[in-house]
Amino acid sequence: MKICVTGGAGFIGGNFVYYMLDQHPDYDIVCLDALTYAGNLETLEGAMKNPKFKFVKGDIADRDFIYELFEREKFDIIVNFAAESHVDRSIEEPEVFLKTNIMGTQVLMDACRKFGITRFHQVSTDEVYGDLPLDRPDLFFTEETPIHTSSPYSSSKAGADLLVLAYYRTYGLPVTISRCSNNYGPYHFPEKLIPLMISRALANESLPVYGKGENVRDWLHVYDHCSAIDLVIHKGRVGEVYNIGGHNERTNIEVVKTILHALDKPESLISYVTDRKGHDLRYAIDPTKIETELGWKPVYNFDTGIQQTIKWYLDNKSWWENIINGDYQNYYKKMYEGR
């Protein structure tokens, strides 16, 4: 079995590469990644020596390159993580989100049709469902919840999802889609909430929290996301969407305070900044379908998972310090200074 993991130099794709090498040592894993600002080859250092792993640099939207690669490699399964994934960046510069997230997905699926595969799996997000009100804790996203996006990022992911389902219906391409809630864990790029707060707290710098920090996210450990995708690509029904979430809802301010307490830092480091435009209030996944149909169960709960994650960032400082010392600083200034 040969699996192409696109976007494998990013956060979740990188964890998925390690998960698959560990769980399926007989599989060949090829990571295809354009190494944008979010792609980091250091994340894959531990896989590079494995003879069952190969890294290929390239853009999923580059049709000639993708066709050549598919012809040469003869993949069985494609798991498409490659995406522009940061909501704030999508508000500043939407175009590349449409190019990578929609057009790139289309190029990959055209290659799948041309060269044949047994499964194309699209890694999507619960953000395609929009948000839920804060005063209705009884409501959850199911696979039947209408698509209702808020940001250019979620709109581009929703566009890709619709295209994936259209390729199933129109061409019979064997596709599956998973829509996951917010992930946390090792190798998370340091501009995302949890690693950003850990790195700034360690440096005794202010922790910027949007609005009042009341927005609710449903946190899932990246390992549990990987195990769910592994199940979907092997046992999921083609043409189906599977929601993935672990019922770990937390407000942003709860998450930030948990990090401060774990690092023994004062809450006075918190600095409330002007809210994100169109900020989604609450995400909450109903994972009943994947649990009952495929027998998936998360192994982490947030309280232990977050402590292990904080420890990982303490033990792997050079990984995130190398990122922070680069272009990231300019980006940080543009997004947060003067707010």
Ligand SMILES: NC(=O)c1ccc[n+]([C@@H]2O[C@H](COP(=O)([O-])OP(=O)(O)OC[C@H]3O[C@@H](n4cnc5c(N)ncnc54)[C@H](O)[C@@H]3O)[C@@H](O)[C@H]2O)c1
């Ligand atoms: N992070 C989350 O909490 C979360 C939750 C649900 C779904 N998702 C989805 O999971 C996927 C992975 O998310 P992530 O957080 O790991 O993202 P990430 O930004 O950390 O990684 C994305 C990777 O894709 C690569 N990439 C970007 N454009 C590319 C292109 N044109 N061609 C090839 N590679 C390209 C980047 O170099 C990077 O390595 C995304 O599709 C995202 O929408 C993420």
